[in-house]
Amino acid sequence: xxxxxxxxxxxxxxxxxxLMLLGLALVLSLILGSKDISLAELFSKDSENALAGPIFEKxxxxxxxxxxxxxxxxxxxxxxxxxxxxxxxxxxxxxxxSGAACTVVAAIAILGINSSIEYIIFALxxxxxxxxxxxxxxxxxxxxxxxPVGLALAGAATSxxxxxxxxxIMLPNMNVMEQYRFWSVGSIKASSWDNIMVVLPFILxxxxxxxxxxxxxxxxxxxxxxxxxxxxxxPLIKAAGILASVLLCGATTAIxxxxxxxxxxxxxxxxxxxxxxxxxxxxLSAINGASLLxxxxxxxxxxxxxxELEVGVVTAFLGAPVFILLVVKGRAIK
Amino acid sequence: MNIHTLQAKNLKAGYNKTVIIxxxxxxxxxxxxxxxxxxxxxxxxTLLKNFARLIKPFDGEILLDGAGYDKMHSKDLxxxxxxxxxxxxxxxxxxxxxxxxxxxYPYQKPFSQLTSEDQExxxxxxxxxxxxxxxxxxxxxxxxxxxxxxxxxxxxxxxxDILFLDEPTTFLDISYQxxxxxxxxxxxxxxxxxxxxxxxxxxxxxxxxxxLFAMKNGELIAAxxxxxxxxxxxxxxxxxxxxILMKDPVSGSPFIVPKGRAHLRPESxxxxxxxxxxV
Numbered sequence: 001x002x003x004x005x006x007x008x009x010x011x012x013x014x015x016x017x018x019l020m021l022l023g024l025a026l027v028l029s030l031i032l033g034s035k036d037i038s039l040a041e042l043f044s045k046d047s048e049n050a051l052a053g054p055i056f057e058k059x060x061x062x063x064x065x066x067x068x069x070x071x072x073x074x075x076x077x078x079x080x081x082x083x084x085x086x087x088x089x090x091x092x093x094x095x096x097x098s099g100a101a102c103t104v105v106a107a108i109a110i111l112g113i114n115s116s117i118e119y120i121i122f123a124l125x126x127x128x129x130x131x132x133x134x135x136x137x138x139x140x141x142x143x144x145x146x147x148p149v150g151l152a153l154a155g156a157a158t159s160x161x162x163x164x165x166x167x168x169i170m171l172p173n174m175n176v177m178e179q180y181r182f183w184s185v186g187s188i189k190a191s192s193w194d195n196i197m198v199v200l201p202f203i204l205x206x207x208x209x210x211x212x213x214x215x216x217x218x219x220x221x222x223x224x225x226x227x228x229x230x231x232x233x234x235p236l237i238k239a240a241g242i243l244a245s246v247l248l249c250g251a252t253t254a255i256x257x258x259x260x261x262x263x264x265x266x267x268x269x270x271x272x273x274x275x276x277x278x279x280x281x282x283x284l285s286a287i288n289g290a291s292l293l294x295x296x297x298x299x300x301x302x303x304x305x306x307x308e309l310e311v312g313v314v315t316a317f318l319g320a321p322v323f324i325l326l327v328v329k330g331r332a333i334k
Numbered sequence: 335m336n337i338h339t340l341q342a343k344n345l346k347a348g349y350n351k352t353v354i355i356x357x358x359x360x361x362x363x364x365x366x367x368x369x370x371x372x373x374x375x376x377x378x379x380t381l382l383k384n385f386a387r388l389i390k391p392f393d394g395e396i397l398l399d400g401a402g403y404d405k406m407h408s409k410d411l412x413x414x415x416x417x418x419x420x421x422x423x424x425x426x427x428x429x430x431x432x433x434x435x436x437x438x439y440p441y442q443k444p445f446s447q448l449t450s451e452d453q454e455x456x457x458x459x460x461x462x463x464x465x466x467x468x469x470x471x472x473x474x475x476x477x478x479x480x481x482x483x484x485x486x487x488x489x490x491x492x493x494x495d496i497l498f499l500d501e502p503t504t505f506l507d508i509s510y511q512x513x514x515x516x517x518x519x520x521x522x523x524x525x526x527x528x529x530x531x532x533x534x535x536x537x538x539x540x541x542x543x544x545x546l547f548a549m550k551n552g553e554l555i556a557a558x559x560x561x562x563x564x565x566x567x568x569x570x571x572x573x574x575x576x577x578i579l580m581k582d583p584v585s586g587s588p589f590i591v592p593k594g595r596a597h598l599r600p601e602s603x604x605x606x607x608x609x610x611x612x613v
Contacts, residue, residue: 007429007470085423143350212444219439225388225419230492231412231440275427 007275014274018287025294029063030056033301033308058189065188065196066297066311067290069256072203072248074289075210077263078282079241079248082217084151087271090264091249094151094242095159097258099130100250102162109169116195120254124202127250131242134158186259186312188297199251206247207286209240214278217241221276259312261319262289292318338414338495338528339364340385344394347377347384354380355552357394362496365526367519369539372549373573378532379420379500381549385530386417386498412440416494418485420501424473430484431469434460437491459490462524463517479510486517497521499531503538511535515542540564540587548572564588 033055076091083089091097103126107113113122137158138150216237219227224234252259266289267281274280293311296318300309341361348354354377362368362385370378383389384396387403395402403411416437424433437459438452448456460466463483468476473484482502489497502518503511519542522529533539539546540560548556548563550572556563565588569577575592582589 087426215439215442215444219436221423221425222433222436223419223421223423225417226422228388228408229386229412229415229417229419229489229498230437231409233408271426276425277428277432 011274011280015284018284018291021291022287022294025291025298026063028298029066029294030059032298033059061193061196062188062297063294065256066294068196068200068203069188069252069259070262070290070293071286072206072252073259073262073293074266074285075207075282076245076248076252077289078267078278078285079210079213079217079245080263081267082220082278083238083241083245085221086152087268089152090261091245092155092159092258092260092263094134094155094245095130095162096127096246096249097253097260098159098162098166099133100124100126100253101258102126102165103129104254105166105169109173116192116255117198120195120198120251123254124247124250127246127253130158130162131246135239135242185310186253186257186315187310188256188259188293189308189310195255199255202247202251206244206251209244209247210282213237213241213244214282217278257310257312259293259315261315261323262293265319265322266292337364338399340396340398340415340496340528342381342384342391342394342396345381345384345391345396346393347380347389347391349380349389353392353552355384358552358554360547360554360557362528362530363545364528365522366544367522367529367542368531368545368547369543370530370532370547370549371534371536371539371572372555376549376572377552378547378549380552381547382498382500382530382532386415386419386500387411388417388419409440412492412494414494414496416489416492416497418489418497418499418502420504422485424481426474428473429470430460430465430473430476430487431456433473433484434465434487434491437488440492455493456491459487462490462521463487478506479513482506482510482514483517486514490521494527496528496530499529501532501534503533503535511538518542536564536569536590537582540589541582541585560588564590 073091077089080089080091080094081087100123103122104113104119107118107122113119134151134154137154138147141150141154216227216232219230219232220234220237222230227234227237249263267285270281270285270288274284293315296314297311300311300314303309303314339361341359343359344357345355345360346353346357354375358381360381370381372378380389384391387396398406398411398414434456435448435452438448438455441452442448457466460469463486465480465483465487468480468484473481476484486499486502489499499518503514506514515538518529518531521527543560545558546556546560546563547554548568548571555572556568564579566577566579569575569590569592577593578591580589580591581587
């Protein structure tokens with residue numbers, strides 16, 4: 001019993017700490033930037049601070065988008081890691097990000113799309129198509145069963161293919177390159193509330209599916225055979241998990257571009273601290289993912305003054321060493 | 335006592351496109367312990383996996399109370415048929431209690447907590463497998479025998495009338511093997527659970543099984559009580575191994591001693607004959 005109550009204490013402590021961190025990240029995200037706004041300025045209705053108003057509105061917008069993207073990418077990471085049974089899997093492992101990028105670039109070059117809504121629609125279509133394609137290849141390769149290795153290999157191959165298609169289209173076409181570069185590095189500098197409202201339903205749907213899947217995911221970690229014996233429809237649950245990942249990642253990539261490593265890092269660390277029960281893993285990964293994304297964004301704004309460093313660059317800077325550390329540590333444990 | 339009947343009719347099955355079992359009929363005796371024996375690759379695991387619905391038959395059917403599996407919702411089926419696969423995966427840092435609790439999956443709905451009924455089932459299962467005191471320990475820290483008892487407790491928490499186990503004793507030392515089989519026997523006697531398992535140790539199978547299924551090359555060679563079917567001739571047919579049949583001094587069940595070349599000197603052969611004559 002002692003062990004158990006110790007675990008509960010640790011869990012409660014971690015929840016409190018996570019919420020406090022998110023609160024801190026929220027405040028910092030609102031006041032820090034290329035131009036700092038003091039808290040007093042934020043809440044003053046004084047007309048002398050006319051500048052603070054529009055800036056503040058922009059900051060709220062990017063903070064909201066940061067929370068959405070942090071939730072979405074972390075939950076997608078949890079789902080992918082559960083489905084592939086690979087503790088360091090990332091949504092990008094099944095090529096969702098590169099598939100989305102490829103479709104958008106192709107649409108810019110061929111169809112001449114140029115509005116945010118169009119980017120979002122094509123990114124979602126691309127993410128979904130890529131995921132289906134990779135899933136089907138993995139299924140054929142595995143003789144009807146989708147295995148983690150098949151999924152990773154098919155994902156890596158498709159991802160590479162998508163990237164080369166992107167290069168192929170972009171190199172001879174300066175116009176596309178200009179437009180594409182605009183969102184080729186992830187950034188949560190949202191253009192408008194309208195864009196946020198377009199992707200929000202997809203992200204909410206993804207989160208809802210993830211929450212419904214919690215008991216099944218918990219059983220799936222015991223192995224496909226045990227899960228089948230317990231009455232889990234394993235292919236259905238895996239497909240639903242991938243669908244949720246596609247919704248979450250596709251929508252996020254569409255509005256914020258490719259933000260890497262968050263889906264890899266956050267679930268991994270949360271799992272180390274509180275264990276692998278999805279009941280706590282999913283919500284706490286979401287909260288901490290949002291905090292890390294907001295803090296990275298703030299760091300990018302402060303470091304990059306007078307301009308700013310895109311959040312995708314910051315998370316990559318943070319993520320790459322962490323990834324290497326995990327690989328080395330994993331080796332050492334084995 | 336449970337009232338479920340389970341049988342395979344003209345079952346044809348295998349992996350990918352390779353046919354391993356080519357049309358056999360098996361009826362699982364209710365409320366009994368059945369053990370499938372046979373050499374490696376004979377199809378015993380394939381048969382078990384078909385019954386446990388891990389793989390789908392190519393042809394023929396498996397009937398639970400006269401109806402096919404696909405007629406039932408998978409969660410409802412999981413309230414009747416349980417399975418312990420050969421090598422289940424242990425998630426990182428999960429406690430014994432939490433692992434056993436996952437056996438309640440078929441009874442749960444999304445967003446719901448464990449009911450008092452769930453908790454009772456978990457307690458009873460842990461009690462039966464003697465792992466109640468380990469409840470707060472991490473499963474990865476347990477010994478092989480303790481871990482296997484926890485897995486069986488998980489399957490018991492599922493409260494099924496039929497339980498399949500794929501080589502439940504394979505990675506255990508002999509004292510744990512006996513312990514696990516004693517616990518399963520106890521379960522069968524107390525609850526009337528129909529138990530079907532694959533075992534490699536013929537003598538333990540002979541001791542604990544009410545019914546043996548002997549398989550070779552995807553065919554059912556013999557089925558019946560160990561006393562009726564287990565003998566030198568069966569061992570020769572199924573395992574291509576010359577043996578001497580004796581009597582288990584503890585249980586009185588048939589006991590198989592393989593001959594083997596290395597020790598097959600004339601005097602030991604004579605001795606073997608003498609012993610078998612004594613029996």
